[in-house]
Amino acid sequence: MRIAFVLVSLLTVFLAGCAVSMTDIHGFNLITLDQERELGNNFAVEIEKQHQVVNDPEVTRYVDRVGRRLLGGAREVNFDYVFKVVKDDSVNAFAIPGGRVYVNTGLLKAADSETELAAVMAHEISHSVARHGTRQLTQQYGYSLVLSLVLGDNPNLLAQLAAQLFGQAGMMSYSREFENQADYLGVETMSRAGYNPLGMETFFQKLAAIGERNPNALASFFSSHPLTAERIRRVDAEIAKLPPRQYPAIDNLEFRRIKSRL
Secondary structure, three states, rough: HHHHHHHHHHHHHHHHHHOOOOOOOOOOOOOHHHHHHHHHHHHHHHHHHHHHHHOOOOHHHHHHHHHHHHHOOOOOOOOOEEEEEEEOOOOEEEEEEEOOEEEHHHHHHOOHHHHHHHHHHHHHHHHHOOOHHHHHHHOOOOOOOOHHHHHHHHHHHHHHHHHHOOOOOOOOOOHHHHHHHHHHHHHHHHHHHHOHEEEHHHHHHHHHHHHEEEEEEEHHHHHOOOOOOOHHHHHHHHHOOOOOOOOOOOOHHHHHHHHHHO
């Protein structure tokens, strides 16, 4: 048993250094889909103790609708996705393992259109589709610790990690490869779902400009999603590779109405 544990640990460390293929969403993962669902349920309980969930049914329905539309463009949908809005003025959204996506009220207020909102949500959905959460957690903390969180054997540590990774102090910090893949898949997902993926590039540019003027305004976003000029150029390059198409016009009337409710 000890030898097996050491081998698994060494394999995890080795694979942590392997390059991530942008097109491969089935990277090595020791955590099963069922285990990831359970881990997501456990994390959600702690996160919703720390974040105030917005209970306005119209706001919830709207964000859920945008999320469901994006799922129609995702490579795979292995989880029963849940979309919620949390009261937090920082411009951000985050996904936790098991297909749970949280959108901050600050993101809804900062976006100027449904397409810009969809851009950030598509990025977070892509983290979930490629199961970056459990892959990153395993690389950082080891398989045995993540498994203990799945089984609920360490509730104090679960609460601590929920606060550190997804709480007010900052969101999960993914590797550069995982961030790049989430951008790549996010562009593809937006296009397949009928959202113009240029919305991702323009919103990232807007956020970068805001960050230059007032770094504190986007501290949590930049800590978890560094917006370098290279990254924005990479998004632009991926958009350029898509087949030319006309995207349907988005009626932003409902989007503006939801913003006014906040």
